[in-house]
Amino acid sequence: MTSFDLAVVGGGPTGLATVLAAQALAPSWRVLWYRGRQPGFVPAYAGLHPVHRLNVPVERMGLDAAQPVDFLDWLQARHPERGVRPGDFVPRTWFGDYLEARQAGLRGPPALDARPQDLQGVVPSKGQWRLITADGNEAHARRVALCLGLPGGQAPAAAPAHWIADPWAWWRALPEGPLPLAARDEVLLVGSGLTAVDLALGLRARGFAGSIRAVSPRGHWSLPHAPTPPLPAAALAALDAELTGAGRARRLFRLLREAAAHHPWRAVLDALRPATNRYWAALPLVEQARLLRHGFGPWNRHRHRMAPDVRATLDADAGLRLERGRILVDAEGRLWRRHAGHEEAIDAALVLDCRGPAFRAAMQGEGLLARLVRAGVLDVHPLGTGVCTPADASLAVLGAARFGEAFETLAIPELRQQAVDTVRRWLEPEAAGDRPSAPK
Numbered sequence: 001m002t003s004f005d006l007a008v009v010g011g012g013p014t015g016l017a018t019v020l021a022a023q024a025l026a027p028s029w030r031v032l033w034y035r036g037r038q039p040g041f042v043p044a045y046a047g048l049h050p051v052h053r054l055n056v057p058v059e060r061m062g063l064d065a066a067q068p069v070d071f072l073d074w075l076q077a078r079h080p081e082r083g084v085r086p087g088d089f090v091p092r093t094w095f096g097d098y099l100e101a102r103q104a105g106l107r108g109p110p111a112l113d114a115r116p117q118d119l120q121g122v123v124p125s126k127g128q129w130r131l132i133t134a135d136g137n138e139a140h141a142r143r144v145a146l147c148l149g150l151p152g153g154q155a156p157a158a159a160p161a162h163w164i165a166d167p168w169a170w171w172r173a174l175p176e177g178p179l180p181l182a183a184r185d186e187v188l189l190v191g192s193g194l195t196a197v198d199l200a201l202g203l204r205a206r207g208f209a210g211s212i213r214a215v216s217p218r219g220h221w222s223l224p225h226a227p228t229p230p231l232p233a234a235a236l237a238a239l240d241a242e243l244t245g246a247g248r249a250r251r252l253f254r255l256l257r258e259a260a261a262h263h264p265w266r267a268v269l270d271a272l273r274p275a276t277n278r279y280w281a282a283l284p285l286v287e288q289a290r291l292l293r294h295g296f297g298p299w300n301r302h303r304h305r306m307a308p309d310v311r312a313t314l315d316a317d318a319g320l321r322l323e324r325g326r327i328l329v330d331a332e333g334r335l336w337r338r339h340a341g342h343e344e345a346i347d348a349a350l351v352l353d354c355r356g357p358a359f360r361a362a363m364q365g366e367g368l369l370a371r372l373v374r375a376g377v378l379d380v381h382p383l384g385t386g387v388c389t390p391a392d393a394s395l396a397v398l399g400a401a402r403f404g405e406a407f408e409t410l411a412i413p414e415l416r417q418q419a420v421d422t423v424r425r426w427l428e429p430e431a432a433g434d435r436p437s438a439p440k
């Protein structure tokens, strides 16, 4: 049986970035890539409508950590007719096309063996990792990079049949032509983050003229991007020192509010992004939990911004309303909006669950991450939202599954950096003449 230098598990942007990093930094490695059975870069970058756009400006979305403008360069060279310029928020399917092009440019066998399979098991075995697929096929690798993303949401117990837990799967399965909705129907969006925004825009683009109601605990959309001058270096240095020693979630937010009173808030958040994980790691666990409980919503609204014209489209839609509250499902499957001590019955024809990835649910069930936790290969982070860095350095976890240990670990700029850092870390002991660490 062939033994590979590296197995990359996951066919999304993080998996691709890791294969690219390995081919660039360790060209002699033989890489095995389990891309998963799901074709295309779903859900974020395939099977979408042009109204579904990137929430990061085009010049920052390159997959190559050393060259963030790579995507912009590719678009301008391949599609000059689109007239794309820095600062544009382009359709996400264009980014999907770019990912396909980067994938097509990979060196093939024997350097790379790419398999459209789901991996079911990763077992330490005689100084290597034994990799087992659902159909019982096996391979061995000295190092493994888990780039699994996270599954979509989970329906609440007793949710009715018209509650759609995975709205992106629902969207992709929609038939051509008229939607299976009447003009008088109401659609309920549970949540008001960027998925809710995408679904509202998508429903309108597909001709739905009925009412759309979004409900979230604070009842706010994400804020729009806007041009902003960078934070002056001296202000950043002073703020960095204070945030590093903040110690408490409340103080951290107070410091951010004070900074935003003196400088444009977007400039403050953008300048702090490279160090956000450091501030997060410096907080005690109990303060991290507090921040997630009380500050995660406001943080997301400011940090995960949408294109300004997308926000203008939402604001101009008279049939779209946004309300505060929590959606509850009772034992009979009826829906209620609870707010300020009152409960209101909801009668929606369709409920799209837009509460985002199921961080905690991914640690249970039948996914690979949950299996590895049960097998003792991975440990759940004390916050319960992801896994810890494996004690064994020949196994790496990248992306959303690291949420908890890392805070910024979901978007392309962080994912591509994790890919390069992971491969570099593996190369360091070899450059120093040591054997690569092997599973115990």
Ligand SMILES: Cc1cc2nc3c(=O)[nH]c(=O)nc-3n(C[C@H](O)[C@H](O)[C@H](O)COP(=O)(O)OP(=O)(O)OC[C@H]3O[C@@H](n4cnc5c(N)ncnc54)[C@H](O)[C@@H]3O)c2cc1C
Binding pocket: 009, 010, 011, 012, 013, 014, 015, 034, 035, 036, 037, 038, 041, 042, 043, 044, 045, 053, 054, 055, 056, 117, 118, 119, 120, 147, 148, 149, 150, 195, 367, 368, 398, 399, 400, 410, 411, 412, 413, 415
């Ligand atoms: C709707 C949406 C829009 C987004 N928009 C942006 C944006 O504009 N800008 C930005 O920077 N970020 C954005 N993000 C965040 C991030 O870029 C994407 O989520 C991105 O797809 C994450 O890449 P990933 O490879 O880590 O995970 P995923 O894309 O989820 O890929 C995971 C892969 O792992 C595979 N897999 C899972 N289990 C197994 C297994 N057992 N064996 C083999 N393969 C397996 C899956 O099939 C899949 O191919 C968006 C996210 C979403 C959901």
